[in-house]
Amino acid sequence: MTGRTHDLAAFTALNLVFITETAPPDISFATLAAAVGANMIGGLLPDIDDATSDIWDKVRGGSLLGKLIKPLVGQHRMLSHSIVGMVIIGFLSEWFLNWLGSIVLVNMNIIWWALMIGYFSHLVTDSLTKQGVPWLFPIPIRFGFPPFEFMRIKTGGIIEKSLVFPGLILLNAYWIYANYQHYIIFLKRYLE
Ligand SMILES: [Zn+2]
Helix, strand or coil, X not given: CCHXXXXXXXXXXXXXXXXXXXXXXXXXXXXXXHHHHHHHHHHHHHHHHCCCCHHHHCCCCHHHHHHHHHHHHCCCCCHXXXXXXXXXXXXXXHHHHHHHHCCCCCCHHHHHHHHHHHHHHHHHHHCCECCCECCCCCCCCCXXXXXXXXXXXXXXXXXXXXXXXXXXXHHHHHHHHHCHHHHHHHHHHHHC
16 A cells, blocks of 8 residues: 555544544643654554655655665565564554653653554555565465455555545545534534
């Protein structure tokens, strides 16, 4: 999937968790903004192993740094696209956010969840593509949905652009429409 689709999928996953919460979280605006940012980073982070990916375009001198990091994480769609990789990132980011929490006053627990929700959404959306995802790395099997490769989509292809991307936008729009009171309760706090 392209970075654009991953950004949107990460937001969609965050939105889903948000509407399934019985009460919207009572968080500061700074936490909200940081959570949306962390969610986006999480949604692109698994492609840290791809020197040409969008996440490196967003980092200055990215491609060089990407080339340095790439050998450490293996080929594209290896460790970082697996449950083991997700757990490692989970621990590293928790440690980093705890440290950051002593400097920046936002709810780091929320930020961590937003990051991990974005990360997980990346693995799910990549599972819809032909290459599949090595969820159980180092076991060298790639999983995808649907299970047959010919039924899955091509990254950056017509189905992703004309069906998956607009479909996710419609899904979010529908959720906001169907749960608008939930959003009003949440947003009202920032207007008071
Ligand atoms: Zn990926």
